[in-house]
Amino acid sequence: MEKPVERRRFLGKVEELSRAELDDLQLRRLRKQLARVKDVPFFAHRLGKDFEPDRITSLRQFADVVPTVEKADLLADQEAEPPFGTRLTVPADDVARFEITSGTSGLGQETYGLTWADMETIGTMGAWTFAMAGVVPGDRVAVTLPLGYLQGPWGGDWASRSLGCAVYHLGLAPDSATKLRYMQRFAINGLYTPTPTYLMRLTRIAEGMGLEPRRDLPEFKTAWLAGEAYPVVWAERMEEFWGVRLCETYGSTQGAFAATCEYGVVSDGERGVMHNADWNVLLEVVDPITGEPVAEGETGEALITTLVRQASPVLRFRTKDRVRLVPHDGCPCGRRTIALEAGTIGRLDDMIKVKGMNVWPAAVESIVLGDQRVEEYVAEVGIDDRGHEYVHLKVAFRAGVPTDDRTTALPELAKKVRAITNVSMDTTEIDAQDLPTFEYKAKRWYDRRADQLSATLVGGGR
Numbered sequence: 001m002e003k004p005v006e007r008r009r010f011l012g013k014v015e016e017l018s019r020a021e022l023d024d025l026q027l028r029r030l031r032k033q034l035a036r037v038k039d040v041p042f043f044a045h046r047l048g049k050d051f052e053p054d055r056i057t058s059l060r061q062f063a064d065v066v067p068t069v070e071k072a073d074l075l076a077d078q079e080a081e082p083p084f085g086t087r088l089t090v091p092a093d094d095v096a097r098f099e100i101t102s103g104t105s106g107l108g109q110e111t112y113g114l115t116w117a118d119m120e121t122i123g124t125m126g127a128w129t130f131a132m133a134g135v136v137p138g139d140r141v142a143v144t145l146p147l148g149y150l151q152g153p154w155g156g157d158w159a160s161r162s163l164g165c166a167v168y169h170l171g172l173a174p175d176s177a178t179k180l181r182y183m184q185r186f187a188i189n190g191l192y193t194p195t196p197t198y199l200m201r202l203t204r205i206a207e208g209m210g211l212e213p214r215r216d217l218p219e220f221k222t223a224w225l226a227g228e229a230y231p232v233v234w235a236e237r238m239e240e241f242w243g244v245r246l247c248e249t250y251g252s253t254q255g256a257f258a259a260t261c262e263y264g265v266v267s268d269g270e271r272g273v274m275h276n277a278d279w280n281v282l283l284e285v286v287d288p289i290t291g292e293p294v295a296e297g298e299t300g301e302a303l304i305t306t307l308v309r310q311a312s313p314v315l316r317f318r319t320k321d322r323v324r325l326v327p328h329d330g331c332p333c334g335r336r337t338i339a340l341e342a343g344t345i346g347r348l349d350d351m352i353k354v355k356g357m358n359v360w361p362a363a364v365e366s367i368v369l370g371d372q373r374v375e376e377y378v379a380e381v382g383i384d385d386r387g388h389e390y391v392h393l394k395v396a397f398r399a400g401v402p403t404d405d406r407t408t409a410l411p412e413l414a415k416k417v418r419a420i421t422n423v424s425m426d427t428t429e430i431d432a433q434d435l436p437t438f439e440y441k442a443k444r445w446y447d448r449r450a451d452q453l454s455a456t457l458v459g460g461g462r
């Protein structure tokens with residue numbers, strides 16, 4: 001796609017700040033937030049008696065003296081004092097909205113209170129995201145998920161309101177084909193926020209309906225991805241099919257917030273960046289084992305501290321999200337906020353240990369789904385008859401790929417995957433129709449080892 005030259009600065013001057021000025025702004029807001037929360041029981045306990053916010057003289061020092069907090073700590077706190085825990089930093093009467101995390105870890109769901117001011121802040125950040133994506137007041141934005149206590153769909157609602165867009169909630173439509181028909185009927189400009197898997201599903205359904213987005217959805221110009229990693233060529237293919245610029249947001253109920261800018265998720269074959277909302281969120285990227293900050297270019301765990309959140313702030317929350325920190329001054333848009341690579345955010349616990357190696361499914365994905373000939377794949381991890389671990393990649397090719405190409409593609413893929421993971425994997429072809437269908441989030445990896453082991457144990461009478 002053509003790339004923009006126009007710079008869009010919805011937030012004004014704050015988007016022009018240098019890195020040093022941003023550090024300074026963050027430090028001032030951090031001290032103010034610490035002063036607000038230091039006597040609130042949950043934080044007082046962690047910060048210690050006699051904690052003096054004014055003695056924090058740098059962001060680095062803050063990281064050295066303030067401990068990290070995990071999901072389990074927050075769950076224990078809200079269990080002890082329901083519903084919001086002792087970390088609610090405003091009177092209960094000031095809570096104007098509640099949110100619950102989507103609970104992807106299976107541990108339980110955290111509850112957050114928001115004041116009206118918190119809601120305005122989230123709306124403003126969303127509007128910033130929309131503006132960077134080229135959405136303007138008067139545009140029509142469709143939200144794919146139902147409106148409720150999850151932040152995503154509601155955030156899209158308030159972002160639209162803050163920017164002056166019309167918002168179309170499609171979440172209650174009975175199926176995806178109906179959503180597409182509504183998009184056409186109401187001439188939607190922006191789609192907020194399909195996962196890559198869901199956009200792929202919409203693509204298949206559109207193809208099945210004979211819908212040609214460039215012809216039938218001429219006003220459609222932007223879709224924001226969220227929630228999953230995806231390969232560069234996949235994003236290019238999607239931009240081509242839908243005739244849109246793809247953008248991405250990284251957000252969480254706890255308060256993480258970053259988004260791609262005017263340059264989108266891919267530019268000249270390179271991944272774009274997501275700019276952190278530094279003025280509201282202090283984002284650290286650390287080695288998950290040592291807790292030390294990683295250098296630009298490296299991958300680590302995202303930790304967040306909410307600088308202006310009133311009701312349920314967090315200090316150094318461990319997101320368990322695996323992110324790649326990229327140079328803060330590398331984006332041609334000129335913003336100097338902390339930057340994350342677009343398209344590669346995953347979960348730390350996605351890692352699979354196989355044959356003694358750490359394998360990240362996203363790395364395999366970037367090779368297999370990055371191949372133009374491939375439509376989809378699944379991977380099975382198991383133990384063979386001789387007790388050896390194996391990974392079996394079952395690859396479905398796109399319609400129209402000649403048999404010769406398929407035959408040569410399989411060993412090529414196996415070689416590339418081995419080069420990146422150090423693990424040999426079997427590759428065979430599978431008919432696309434035999435693959436499971438993914439509705440919202442893809443599940444491509446199936447680990448059979450635990451089941452196979454327990455079957456062996458039962459069989460052996462132990």
Ligand SMILES: [Zn+2]
Nearest residue numbers: 261331333335
């Ligand atoms: Zn940028």
